[in-house]
Ligand SMILES: Nc1ncnc2c1ncn2[C@@H]1O[C@H](COP(=O)(O)OP(=O)(O)O)[C@@H](O)[C@H]1O
C-alpha cells in the first residue's frame with residue numbers, strides 16, 4: 378500500500394481542546410493524553426485548539442507542550458493559524474486562515490472529538506455548531522450536554538426520572554440582586570454545611586463548603602465569579618463513588634463500568650475534592666481506587682443509577698456519573714459529566730481499564746460510536 382492509499386483509508390479525527398472555560402488547561406492535558414494514545418494506524422489526527430478568547434487554531438501534533446504539571450499550565454496559543462469550521466451541511470471541510478495568506482483547505486474530517494470541559498465546550502454550544510454542518514462528533518448532543526452542564530437543570534431532569542438527588546436551592550442573578558434575604562432563607566433551610574457552586578462550571582472551580590451562614594455571601598460571590606447562577610446544596614456525608622457509562626451499540630442499553638472511589642485524605646488542606654486535589658496533587662492527598670471496595674449490591678445499584686441517569690438526560694457516547702454512598706446505605710447522585718476528565722490517569726479511563734477496556738481501546742470505541750450515529754435529529 379502506498380502512503381497515499383494508507384492516508385485515505387484512515388479515519389480523520391479532529392481533536393478539539395482548550396476552550397473558553399476555566400478548565401482550559403485541564404482540557405489541554407487531556408488532549409496530550411489522547412495524542413499520545415490514539416491508534417495512528419487507524420486515525421489521522423488534526424489537533425485543533427480553542428484559545429481562551431474562543432479562536433480556533435491549528436496546532437502541531439505534539440503532546441509535550443500540553444502537559445499539566447506544577448509550574449506548567451498549558452494553554453492554546455492565540456497566535457497559531459486560525460481554523461474555520463463550516464456551518465452548512467454542504468461541506469465538512471475545514472480551512473486554515475493565516476494572516477495575509479490564502480485560505481488553505483484542510484480537507485474533510487470524519488469526526489470531531491471535543492475534549493472540552495465546562496461552558497462553551499461541554500455545554501452543547503460546540504455540539505450545536507457541529508450539528509449545523511452535519512459533522513459527527515464524540516459524546517452527547519446539544520440538550521444532554523447543556524442539561525448535564527447545568528447543576529440546576531441536571532437535578533430537575535434526575536428528579537423527574539425519580540433518580541435520587543440531595544436537597545438543593547438555586548440562587549439566580551435576579552434573586553441575589555433584588556431579594557438576597559429570601560435566598561439566604563432558602564439556604565438556611567438546608568442546614569449546615571452547604572456546598573455553594575456555580576451552576577455551570579467544573580473541576581470544583583468556584584465551589585465553597587460553607588459551615589456558617591456568616592460565610593454564605595462570600596461563597597455566593599465566589600461562585601458568581603464563574604456563573605451568575607448559583608446552586609446551593611445540603612452537604613452530604615458519604616463516600617464519593619463514580620461510575621463510567623458508555624452508550625450501547627445500535628440501540629442496546631448503556632454499558633457501565635466497575636465503580637471507582639475518590640478518597641480525599643484529611644490533614645492535607647483539602648476540605649473536599651477541590652481543584653488542587655484534582656490536578657496538582659503532589660502530596661498523595663487524593664486516591665482514586667477502582668474497583669471501589671463496596672458491597673456487590675451497592676456497586677450494582679450505582680451502575681443501575683448511572684445507566685438510568687445517562688438515559689434520563691438523553692446522553693450519547695460517554696458520561697461519568699458521580700454518586701454519594703452514605704453511611705445509612707443510601708446512594709444519591711451528585712452529578713453527571715458528559716465530558717469527564719479523560720487523561721489516561723483520570724477516573725473515567727481508569728474505571729474502564731478496570732472493566733477490561735484499555736485507554737486506546739476506549740478512544741477507539743468512542744470514535745466508533747460517533748461514526749455509527751446518524752446526523753440530524755435522532
Ligand atoms: N452536596 C455535597 N456534599 C458533600 N460534598 C460535596 C457536595 N457537593 C460537592 N461536594 C464535594 O465537592 C466536589 C466537587 O463538587 P462537584 O459538584 O462534583 O463539582 P464539579 O462539577 O466541579 O466536579 C465533590 O467531588 C465533593 O468532594
Ligand SMILES: [Mg+2]
Pocket residue numbers: 581699712
Ligand atoms: Mg465533580
